[in-house]
Amino acid sequence: MDNIQELIVASIKKSVFEMFQMMSSFTVTETAEIQLQDYLTGCLQLNSDNFNGLIKIEIEKEFAKSTVSDMTGVHREDLENAFVMDGVGEIVNMVTGFTKSKLREENISFDLTPPFVIYGKDYGIKFKNSVRRDRIYYSSVQGDLAIEVITY
């Protein structure tokens, strides 16, 4: 299980860089722990016979708006909340899909659920059993984001 977690984390790191490089003009840099301000959470579950998991991408709302605006060409002030949330869902979908493709080369396969996005204040996701979790932080000129890889 530890090995699977490590492989997923390594692959997710590559996927995040790839996603921003391919789809936007922004550059993100892995950084030490940071406190995110006013963020949206995009989640997607991983299911397999051997393990289950969750990928969470927390992205500051202003950064999410900048990213969606950059990708689509829609001006920031014209972006509706639902459109930004849809964009965050698609970002977690692309990052995790890319990770899944990479891990198939390591003979690790799993199914993905459709993404869902949460926005609000003072919320968290709790698990009734013990889980393995790793958190990776990224910063950019436009804002910050964090990714959490959880397996159980």
Add this chain to the structure above:
Amino acid sequence: MSKGFILTVDDSEMMRDIISNAVKSLGYESLEAENGKEALEVLEANKDNVKLIVLDWIMPIMDGYETLKRVKESDEYKNIPVIMVTTENDQLRIISAVKLGADNYIVKPFNITDLITRLKQSLKEN
């Protein structure tokens, strides 16, 4: 003057926007649908003018594979080229789509230049 319509089928509004921008940059008009069922309705209403379909794989209600199957089984639509869009670079999945008649595919995330190249290839434009 419009060169015709390109139909983008994706449940993500953001992805439909990104693909539509590329479509318009080539001088085509953009039609959009959120799933395969809606795509078939849009095709029915615009049957003579759709030059290409850009079809996401995973969608609710009717997914891309089933939509591709129905398009290629139809005498009216079977000659419309289809580009499959997928987040998973799964060779078996891509081969199955090509066997069913998909003209091309693109894996997300992609850059716009690559998308425009695939659109031009499928439209037989240089």
